[in-house]
Amino acid sequence: MSLIARGLEEAGFPTALVSVMPxxxxxxxxxxxxxxxxxxxxxxxxxxxxxxQLDTLRKMIDLTANAEAFGAVASLA
Amino acid sequence: xxxxxxLETWAPSxxxxxxxxxxxxxxxxxxxxxxxxxxxxxxxxxFARLAxxxxxxxxxxxxxxxxxxxxEQEPMKPVPNFGGDTPQLREIPIDVDRSKLEINHPGYDxxxxxxxxxVNLPLDRxxxxxxxxxxxxxxxxxxxLMGLVVDVAPLLRETVPMLVEKLRAEDVExxxxxxx
Numbered sequence: 018m019s020l021i022a023r024g025l026e027e028a029g030f031p032t033a034l035v036s037v038m039p040x041x042x043x044x045x046x047x048x049x050x051x052x053x054x055x056x057x058x059x060x061x062x063x064x065x066x067x068x069x070q071l072d073t074l075r076k077m078i079d080l081t082a083n084a085e086a087f088g089a090v091a092s093l094a
Numbered sequence: 095x096x097x098x099x100x101l102e103t104w105a106p107s108x109x110x111x112x113x114x115x116x117x118x119x120x121x122x123x124x125x126x127x128x129x130x131x132x133x134x135x136x137x138x139x140x141f142a143r144l145a146x147x148x149x150x151x152x153x154x155x156x157x158x159x160x161x162x163x164x165x166e167q168e169p170m171k172p173v174p175n176f177g178g179d180t181p182q183l184r185e186i187p188i189d190v191d192r193s194k195l196e197i198n199h200p201g202y203d204x205x206x207x208x209x210x211x212x213v214n215l216p217l218d219r220x221x222x223x224x225x226x227x228x229x230x231x232x233x234x235x236x237x238x239l240m241g242l243v244v245d246v247a248p249l250l251r252e253t254v255p256m257l258v259e260k261l262r263a264e265d266v267e268x269x270x271x272x273x274x
Contacts, residue, residue, distance in 0.1 A: 018156075018158055018241070018271050018273040020097060020134070020136070020246060020249060020250060020254070021156065021239075021249070021253070021254060021257065021271065022269075022271050023096065023097055023136060023140050024096065024097065024140075024250065024254030024255075024257075024258070025142075025254070025257065025258065025261070025269050026140035026141055026142045027096045027138075027140035027142075028142075028254075028258040029142050030142055030154075030258075030261065030266065030267070030268060030269050031142045031143065031144045031267075031268045031269075032142075032268065032269045032270070032271055033268075033269075033270055033271065034271040034272075034273070035270075035271070035272055035273070036273065038273075042273070044133055045133075045134065045136060046136045046139075048139070048140055048141050048142075056202075056203070056206065057201070057202045057203070057274060058202030058203045058204065058206050058207060058213070058214060058274050059206035059207070059213035059214060060213070060214050060272050060273060060274060061212060061213055061214060061216045061219070061272060062212070062213060062216075063206070063213065064206050064207075064209035064210035064212075064213050065209065065210050067212070067218075067219065067222075070212050070213070070216055070219045071219055071222075071223070073216075074216060074219055074220065074223060074270070075223075075228070077270050078148050078153070078223070078228070078229060078268075078270070079148075081144055081148065081151075081153075081268040081269075081270075082144045082147070082148045082151075082268075084141075086141065087139035087140070087141040088139070
């Protein structure tokens with residue numbers, strides 16, 4: 018997914034990736050990522066927890082607009 | 095060219111790895127086989143600027159959740175791509191009949207998504223953000239991959255350009271990526 022993010026940024030699309038496995042996602046150097054301590058398969062948030070899911074998406078959206086440079090990382094619990 | 099420029103130097107190491115790894119994987123020694131996987135070396139620092147406020151921006155969504163629509167789409171094959179095949183891609187409309195969605199991905203626990211699809215396909219949450227005016231809009235189509243892409247050559251040469259074309263066709267301006 019990091020490689021897709023890179024290709025899209027090169028084509029002119031700002032992106033944001035959410036990752037629960039930062040060693041894996043970071044190895045391919047995504048332009049921007051939000052790191053969460055969540056389960057694989059529930060990357061955006063826990064089931065039924067709209068608040069956590071929105072936190073993830075809002076942080077991702079913020080990165081697409083406000084990241085200052087390549088390699089931006091935001092962490093959430 | 096970006097990352098694709100490095101494929102020629104990466105490809106021989108991948109072929110060598112595959113020769114050694116596939117017999118190990120066949121023996122069930124998957125972890126051992128992937129311990130020597132030749133990670134692709136990226137090239138450059140691609141970074142695009144958003145030209146307008148997010149409240150006016152049209153967002154696209156890409157996931158590797160491995161979803162397909164039962165009865166309408168071929169289920170995704172639950173196997174890694176070890177060479178040559180273009181990574182599988184399904185287009186899921188954001189207003190899809192949820193009861194027809196199947197998860198074909200073998201690499202994660204489906205119970206979370208079966209309880210609440212928004213955990214890795216956050217269609218309701220994105221709709222709420224659009225309705226609240228926090229983002230401009232959401233593209234009508236979500237692009238779904240399987241992940242498990244071991245041979246990155248077709249991903250870079252075919253899938254990424256294909257996604258760029260599809261996103262542009264829907265006037266997408268920024269993209270959220272959700273792996274599973």
